[in-house]
Amino acid sequence: MFTKILLATDGSDHSVRSTHYATELAEKFGATIGVVYVVDGSTSKTDVLHHTDKFEVKKKRKEKIKKVEDVLQNTGIEYEIHILHGEPGPTIVSFANKNEFDCVVIGSRGLNEFQTFILGSVSHKVAKRVNCPVLIVK
C-alpha cells in the first residue's frame, strides 16, 4: 500500500515518537522513508547568528535530527534526509506532492487552543493540503 513514506521532523522528542510509527509502517509495507526537516526564516536567522560558518550550521542541523536518524539506522530501512528552507507547512506539502510520496507521517505538538491560534498548526496545514494519506501522531 505504501512504498514511499515522508516523515516530517523538527528534531524534538515528539518527532522521535513519530519516527517509530513511520518505521513500523515502512517495515510492514517494505517502504522507503524520506525524512524532511524544514528550516524557516527565523531559524535561519538564529542559526546563522550563532555559528561561525555554514559548515557549522549544517553540522548543527544534522545533530538536531540525529535522534531521528539513530532510530532509522537501527532498523535498516532505506532512508534519505532532506533539509529544506521555507515555511514548514507549505514546504512539506509541496515537497510531498512533487515527489509523489504516498504517505506523510507528522507529529502534532499537542498545543492548546490558544497556542494553536497564535503559532498555527503545521500538522493541520499539511493534512489539509497534501494529496496522500497523512498520519498525525499525537
Place this chain on the structure above:
Amino acid sequence: MNLEKIQQEWFGNVRNDVLAGIVVALALIPEAIAFSIIAGVDPMVGLYASFCIAVVIAFVGGRPGMISGATGAMALLMITLVADHGLQYLFAATILTGIIQILFGVFKLASVIKFVPRSVMVGFVNALAIMIFTSQLQHFSGESWVMYALVALTLAIIYILPRFTKAVPSTLVAIIVVTAIAIFGNIGVRTVGDLGSLTQQLPLFLIPDIPLTWETLMIIFPYSLALAIVGLLESLLTANIVDDMTDTESNKNKESRGQGIANVVTGFFGGMAGCAMIGQSVINVKSGGRGRLSALVSGIFLMFLIIVLGNVVVQIPMAALAGVMIMVSIGTFDWSSIRTLHKLPKTDAAVMVTTVAIVVITHDLSKGVLAGVLLSAIFFAAKISKVKVTEELLFKEQKKVYRVEGQLFFASVSDFPNNFNYQDSVKEVEIDLTRAHLWDDSAIGALDKIEMKFEQNGIMVEYSGLNESSKQLKNRIGGLSKASGH
C-alpha cells in the same frame, strides 16, 4: 555564461520578485520614516535613502534577494552628528561611509568579519533591538492613554492578523486602520507631519554644502568609520542569512563594494547612510523574492507611493509608527540567546552582555562591537596562555627534565620562568618542548632568560623537541637578548 547569470539574477523569477518588491516597499515606508525620526532628520531623508540604496544595490549588490535601505543601526549612529553639525554634514558623512565601504570591497576585506566572534554579533543585534525600543519611549512622554491604546492596537493587528490572512502585510493594515481612526475620530494625536515635512518629489542631485577642510573631515570621519563598520557588519550578516534561507552562495566583497556605491549615491541625493536590513530581507525571501528585480521594484514602488500618497503619509500617527518600531525591535532581538545564556561558556556570555551594555551606555553600536571583540581577544589570550610544566628528576644522570605543554607567546611567558627551580643540585637540565609552540620573540626571550639563570648556577641547559617553525624562530632571534648582556 555570464550573460546567462545576469539574466537569471534579473529575470529568473519576475512575477514573484515584483510581488515581493511591492510587499517590501509597503513595509519599508513606515520604517524609513521612523528611522529618520530616530536620526533627527526629515522623513524624506530616510525615504530618499531607502529609494536610492534599494535601486543602486539592485544593480551593484553581491547578494540578489537581499533588501537594503535606511536602517535603525545606522540611524542610531548619526543622532549626535545631525544634532551638533546638521544635515549637510550627514550627507558628507554618508558619502565618506560609502567610500570606506568601497575600499573594503576592493581590498577584499569582507573576510575580516570572521574576526567578530559570534557572541559579539548576538550582542550587536540584541543591543540594536534594545536601542530601537528605547528610542520609541520619547514618543510616549506627555501623551495620554490614547497613545498607549493606539500602539497596543497597532501591535495587536500586526501580530494577530497573519493568523487569518497573509494576503496583505499586517503592518500595512495596522497603519491604515490606526491612521483612519486618528483622521476620522479627530482625536488630535501627534503625526508624522508634526515631526517633519514630506516633499512629494524625486530626490535631486546635490553636493553637500560644507567647507571642504581638514576640520570637516575630522568631524565626519569618526562617524563615517563607525557607519561603514556597522553597515558592513549588518549587511554581511544579512547576506549570510539570505544565503542560508535560499540555499545559495553570494559574493561578500562585491556586496561590500555595492553597499559603498549605494551610500555614495545616496549621500549625493539627499539620503542618509544605510545598509542591508535583516527583517526586510526575510520578508522579501518569504514573499518569494529571489532576484535583483525585487530590490529594484521595492525602491521604485516606495518612491511612487510617496509621490502619490505623500499627503496621506504625513497624517500617520506617531502611535502607529511606534507600534511598528516595537515590532521591529521584538523581531530583531535574538530571543534564543536568552534561553541559552546559562548554557553558554561564561566568557561568551560575558562578551555578549558587555557588548550590549557598552552600546546601551554609549548609544554607539560600533563601540559595543569594538569592546566585544577586544574582550573576546583577551579571554582567548587568557585561555590559551595557560602553560603547563611538569618535572621529572633522573637521579643517575643528575639531570632534571621539564616538560612544557602549551603556547608560548607574549601573554603566557611572564610567569613561565617561575616554573623552574634554579637552585636544584643537578648538573644538567633538559627542557622538553615537544608539546609546546613558540610564537614570538617574547617566547624566545623567556627561554634565553631561563637558560641564563640556570647557567648562573652552573647548570647546563638543553632544549629538546622543538617543532620546525619554533626551531626556525629560535635560530633567527635566539641568543640576541643574551648577547646584548641583559
